[in-house]
Amino acid sequence: MPGGLGKMLAGRESDQEQSVVLRLNSYRRLSDAGVAAIRAAARERVLKAGAGEEIAGEGDRADTIRMFLSGWACRYKALEDGRRQIVSLILPGDTCDAHIYLLSTMDHSILTLTPIVYSELDRAAFERLISADITVAEAFHCEMLAARAVEREWAVNLGRRDALERVAHIICELYERLRVVGQVDGSSFAFPVTQMDLADTTGLSTVHLNRTLQELRAAGLITLRDRNLTIHDLQALRSAAMFNPNYLHLDQK
Amino acid sequence: MPGGLGKMLAGRESDQEQSVVLRLNSYRRLSDAGVAAIRAAARERVLKAGAGEEIAGEGDRADTIRMFLSGWACRYKALEDGRRQIVSLILPGDTCDAHIYLLSTMDHSILTLTPIVYSELDRAAFERLISADITVAEAFHCEMLAARAVEREWAVNLGRRDALERVAHIICELYERLRVVGQVDGSSFAFPVTQMDLADTTGLSTVHLNRTLQELRAAGLITLRDRNLTIHDLQALRSAAMFNPNYLHLDQK
DNA sequence: CGGCTGATTGATCCCGGTCAAATGAGGTGG
DNA sequence: CCACCTCATTTGACCGGGATCAATCAGCCG
Numbered sequence: 001m002p003g004g005l006g007k008m009l010a011g012r013e014s015d016q017e018q019s020v021v022l023r024l025n026s027y028r029r030l031s032d033a034g035v036a037a038i039r040a041a042a043r044e045r046v047l048k049a050g051a052g053e054e055i056a057g058e059g060d061r062a063d064t065i066r067m068f069l070s071g072w073a074c075r076y077k078a079l080e081d082g083r084r085q086i087v088s089l090i091l092p093g094d095t096c097d098a099h100i101y102l103l104s105t106m107d108h109s110i111l112t113l114t115p116i117v118y119s120e121l122d123r124a125a126f127e128r129l130i131s132a133d134i135t136v137a138e139a140f141h142c143e144m145l146a147a148r149a150v151e152r153e154w155a156v157n158l159g160r161r162d163a164l165e166r167v168a169h170i171i172c173e174l175y176e177r178l179r180v181v182g183q184v185d186g187s188s189f190a191f192p193v194t195q196m197d198l199a200d201t202t203g204l205s206t207v208h209l210n211r212t213l214q215e216l217r218a219a220g221l222i223t224l225r226d227r228n229l230t231i232h233d234l235q236a237l238r239s240a241a242m243f244n245p246n247y248l249h250l251d252q253k
Numbered sequence: 254m255p256g257g258l259g260k261m262l263a264g265r266e267s268d269q270e271q272s273v274v275l276r277l278n279s280y281r282r283l284s285d286a287g288v289a290a291i292r293a294a295a296r297e298r299v300l301k302a303g304a305g306e307e308i309a310g311e312g313d314r315a316d317t318i319r320m321f322l323s324g325w326a327c328r329y330k331a332l333e334d335g336r337r338q339i340v341s342l343i344l345p346g347d348t349c350d351a352h353i354y355l356l357s358t359m360d361h362s363i364l365t366l367t368p369i370v371y372s373e374l375d376r377a378a379f380e381r382l383i384s385a386d387i388t389v390a391e392a393f394h395c396e397m398l399a400a401r402a403v404e405r406e407w408a409v410n411l412g413r414r415d416a417l418e419r420v421a422h423i424i425c426e427l428y429e430r431l432r433v434v435g436q437v438d439g440s441s442f443a444f445p446v447t448q449m450d451l452a453d454t455t456g457l458s459t460v461h462l463n464r465t466l467q468e469l470r471a472a473g474l475i476t477l478r479d480r481n482l483t484i485h486d487l488q489a490l491r492s493a494a495m496f497n498p499n500y501l502h503l504d505q506k
Numbered sequence: 507c508g509g510c511t512g513a514t515t516g517a518t519c520c521c522g523g524t525c526a527a528a529t530g531a532g533g534t535g536g
Numbered sequence: 537c538c539a540c541c542t543c544a545t546t547t548g549a550c551c552g553g554g555a556t557c558a559a560t561c562a563g564c565c566g
Contacts (some may be wrong), residue, residue, distance in 0.1 A: 028355075059499075077409045079495055085409040102281075102395045107402050107500035142355045148401045149360050151408060152340040156330045158411035159338040159456030163554070194512065203412030208554050210514060242332055246312075247360035416522070447544065461522050463546060 016069040016117055017042040019181040023093030026180045026250055027142035034133035041129045042067050042119045049112050056110040062103050065126045066096045071116030072192055076200065077108045086201040088151055089113075089174070089193075093181040098126065098140045114192045146249040153247045158203045161241075163212045166202040168241035171222065175231060176245050191229035216240075269322040269370060270295040272434040276346030279433045279503055280395035287386035294382045295320050295372045302365050309363040315356045318379045319349045324369030325445055329453065330361045339454040341404055342366075342427070342446075346434040351379065351393045367445045399502040406500045411456045414494075416465045419455040421494035424475065428484060429498050444482035 017039045024030060024038065046069070049055055056064070058077065073090040087108060090096060096110065101123040121129065130137040150173070157166050174191075178184050193201075199209040216222050221237045223230040231237055270292045277283060277291065299322070302308055309317070311330065326343040340361060343349060349363065354376040374382065383390040403426070410419050427444075431437050446454075452462040469475045474490045476483040484490055 075405070077405070079409070079413060081495075083413040085412040087405040087408045097398075099394045099398065102391055103398055103502050105499065107502070108405060138355055141352045144397070144401075145350075145352065145356055148397075148404065151401065151404050152328070152330070152361060155340045155404060155408050155411055156332070156338040158408055159453075160332060160336040195514095196512075200412075205555055206512090207514085207556080211554090214514085242334075246358065249356050249360070448546095449544080458523055459545085460524080460547090464522090467546085 016046070017119075019069060019093030019183075020067045020095065022181045024095075024136070024139035024143060027146065028135050028139035030139060031133055031135045034136040034139075037129055037132045037136060041121060041125060042069065044125060045120045046117060047120060048117050049115065051112055051114050053112045054109055055112060055118075056106055058106055058109045060106045062097070062106045063101045063123060065098055065100060065121040065123075066110075067119045067121070068092055068094045068096065069117045069119060071118075072113040073110055073116055074113055074197070074201070075108050075110055084200050085203065086197065087154065088147070089201065091174075091177055091181065092183060094147075095140065095143055098130075098144050101126075113197060142249070149247045149249060154201075163202070163204055163208055164215055165241050166204070167198070167209065167212050168216060168221070168237050169243055170198070170202060171216075171229065171231065172234075172238055172241050172243040172245075173248070175234070176248055176250065180250055187232070187234065188228060188230040190227060191224060192227050269299070270320075270372075272322060272346030272436075273320045273348065275434045277348075277389070277392040277396060280399065281388050281392035283392060284386055284388045287389040287392075290382055290385045290389060294374060294378060295322065297372065297374070297378060299370060299372045301370050302368065304365055304367050306365045307362055308365060308371075309359055311359055311362045313359045315350070315359045316354045316376060318351055318353060318374040318376075319363075320372045320374070321345055321347045321349065322370045322372060324371075325366040326363055326369055327366055327450070327454070328361050328363055337453050338456065339450065340407065341400070342454065344427075344430055344434065345436060347400075348393065348396055351383075351397050354379075366450060395502070402500045402502060407454075416455070416457055416461060417468055418494050419457070420451070420462065420465045420469065421474070421490050422496055423451070423455060424469075424482065424484070425487075425491055425494050425496040425498075426501070428487070429501055429503065433503055440485070440487065441481060441483040443480060444477060445480050 020042055021030070021035055021038055025035070030038070055066075055073070068090055070092050072092075074086045075088045075090065076084055076086045078084045090110070130140055153169075153173070157169050161169060175184060175187075175189065178189050183189055195209055195213070196206050199206045202209060204212065213222075213224060216237075217224070219236075219240075221231070221233055221240065223232065237243075273295055274283070274288055274291055278288070283291070308319075308326070321343055323345050325345075327339045328341045328343065329337055329339045331337045343363070383393055406422075406426070410422050414422060428437060428440075428442065431442050436442055448462050448466070449459050452459045455462060457465065466475075466477060469490075470477070472489075472493075474484070474486055474493065476485065490496075
């Protein structure tokens with residue numbers, strides 16, 4: 001952590017911007033000025049949304065950058081006949097679509113999975129933010145590269161892993177990503193997605209997803225109850241998934 | 254095209270940098286100075302590689318930006334047990350991994366599928382290039398955003414489309430992407446990938462991929478012979494794939 | 507209490523994987 | 537020019553993971 005980060009966090013436990021700072025700082029050691037700039041930018045235009053709200057739709061004009069402060073969301077694409085694929089999960093601290101204003105329209109939709117708090121930046125605000133401090137600009141670039149790497153890993157998941165591996169792999173990934181932003185308590189974390197959502201991220205039917213979860217439970221690897229997930233044997237879960245965390249590019253520094 | 258682009262292309266038919274300029278210019282109208290800067294940068298360090306060469310491996314230091322001038326390559330990830338997923342196809346004119354030097358290591362490998370010519374830029378050269386001209390910087394950003402969108406579409410392909418749709422979809426995509434860089438002749442284009450490669454991009458077995466291709470041939474949609482693919486009925490192929498080209502973000506301007 | 511959403515279970519089916527072999531097309535050395 | 541090898545494509549037979557269809561169950565809320 002940069003010299004001032006600890007101090008800036010002290011006494012601000014409920015501080016909404018914290019996850020964004022933690023996340024970006026995990027990619028690039030942020031300067032004190034950079035941290036302050038991010039905090040200031042994140043406080044400009046804070047919005048809330050309930051669960052199940054589509055905050056951006058395929059075809060919409062793409063001109064808004066969003067920093068997600070709390071809650072979960074996802075990107076998905078729907079086919080005409082109702083099939084749906086979730087192509088990424090958006091967690092607290094994630095920033096969506098830096099530089100997106102260079103494209104004309106959204107090619108997918110963003111849907112909240114829980115009630116969320118996020119802050120919106122328009123092009124001018126975002127460009128001001130990244131031009132103020134080089135560590136901030138680099139951190140946003142890193143985040144974009146890492147997000148892309150995650151989406152590629154999902155392609156591997158969907159194309160070449162069987163149901164058990166897919167589900168185990170996603171769980172390992174979420175564990176790591178949530179840990180960075182302080183959302184993991186021991187080996188448990190809030191897991192607020194429905195089985196239908198999880199089926200659409202793993203490319204499975206809800207029925208088979210349910211059976212796969214039961215398999216993981218029966219093997220003693222996880223407990224999932226009341227929207228809370230506990231990993232009982234991380235090593236075993238990782239090896240069941242053939243999980244290698246390199247692609248997350250955490251703790252670059 | 255910008256005022257000078259036509260002129261600059263004139264009389265340089267065999268010009269290797271042309272595809273890169275065409276590609277970037279399709280995202281962002283490049284200034285004459287920008288075109289010149291790209292051409293100059295692309296001539297600095299030109300390399301060749303044969304078919305089937307791994308020009309970058311998972312775990313390697315990530316510090317080189319590559320502009321692909323001719324030939325096809327792919328990114329892939331291999332699992333320990335030999336399963337392999339191709340996560341993107343790299344076509345002439347594509348630039349790989351702008352800003353990649355911000356990450357420490359490659360999380361996947363790059364493999365040539367045909368003999369290729371490409372040019373390498375180190376961090377300094379790339380930063381010089383994008384800081385010289387705003388249209389160039391924006392074009393590279395656009396390309397990165399579009400490449401990411403393509404990777405997301407592949408996740409949809411792998412997760413929610415059946416074999417016939419997957420193969421038809423990839424073919425539609427390649428047709429559009431190659432058209433932009435002038436590699437399509439009528440409704441035919443060079444298609445230099447083996448069925449094994451195509452199986453690894455569509456998440457199918459070679460056997461089933463072969464049968465799927467035959468199905469497309471039997472339906473009169475395509476001919477694939479001698480590494481050359483012809484689309485006989487683009488409308489029908491598109492509707493079989495439920496193909497919507499929006500995600501390619503071509504011709505933004 | 508009724509209605510709704512999400513989780514679970516059971517039975518059946520089929521798409522696509524696997525295994526194995528045959529066919530074809532270069533390429534190369536004798 | 538032919539024998540032989542390798543790599544890619546094709547075909548056939550069989551099998552199984554996961555989809556589909558259909559109920560049932562469990563919270564939760566008004």
